Amino acid sequence: MNQALQKIWKTVAMVPKGKVASYGQIADLAGLPGRARMVGKSLGQVPDGQTLPWYRILRSNGQIAFPAGSESAERQKGLLQEEGVVVLNNRVRLKDFQWQPSLDEILFKLEY
DNA sequence: GGTGTGACAACAA
DNA sequence: TTTGTTGCCACAC
Numbered sequence: 001m002n003q004a005l006q007k008i009w010k011t012v013a014m015v016p017k018g019k020v021a022s023y024g025q026i027a028d029l030a031g032l033p034g035r036a037r038m039v040g041k042s043l044g045q046v047p048d049g050q051t052l053p054w055y056r057i058l059r060s061n062g063q064i065a066f067p068a069g070s071e072s073a074e075r076q077k078g079l080l081q082e083e084g085v086v087v088l089n090n091r092v093r094l095k096d097f098q099w100q101p102s103l104d105e106i107l108f109k110l111e112y
Numbered sequence: 113g114g115t116g117t118g119a120c121a122a123c124a125a
Numbered sequence: 126t127t128t129g130t131t132g133c134c135a136c137a138c
Contacts, residue, residue, distance in 0.1 A: 004135090023120050034133055040119035041135080057119075065119035072119080114138105121133085 004032055008042045014109065015056045018083045019099035020092055022060045029101065029109065040065060055079040062094040 007030040015021045021029075023036040032038065043054045055076040059065055066073035068090035077087045085097050 027120090032134095034121095035135075036120040037118055037133070038120090038135060043119060054119085059119085060121055076119095116138090117136085118134105122131085124130085125128090 004030070004035075004038065005042050005045070007031060008039055009046070009050070009052055011109070012039075012043070012052055012054065012057060014101075014105065015053055015099050017053075018085060018097070020056045020058050020062075020080070020085060020094070020097050021099045022058055022094075023065075024060055025099075026057060029106070036060075056099075058092055058094075061091070062098075063091045 008026060011026050011030040023039045026039045027033060027035045030039075039057070043057060046052050046054055064073050064076055064087070066076065073090060077090070080087055080092070085092055
């Protein structure tokens with residue numbers, strides 16, 4: 001089955017609450033450099049049952065990937081703000097909220 | 113194989 | 126800052 005998909009989901013799952021990450025960042029951490037677009041596609045395939053923080057994933061510039069004002073964008077914005085992440089004009093200040101995995105977090109991930 | 117697509121990214125203006 | 130262009134890579138036709 002889809003290994004890449006699993007890796008991506010596991011990686012997304014370790015983004016801490018109140019922090020965000022970019023598609024490319026997730027791809028890199030998942031060991032799939034250059035596959036940012038695949039991360040996006042994968043998040044769209046997440047079964048509803050799964051509790052995955054898909055909403056903590058943004059574009060490299062901090063923008064929400066959905067068109068501003070769309071239902072999805074609003075939902076994502078809401079979920080983020082509930083965690084304390086400030087969203088303005090459909091974007092987040094990465095300087096303040098981007099997740100910076102510590103070395104041990106990365107190593108822990110490699111154990112798998 | 114060729115071609116188009118996509119919850120992307122880097123860079124130029 | 127915002128908008129275009131290009132480069133990417135896995136996939137579905």
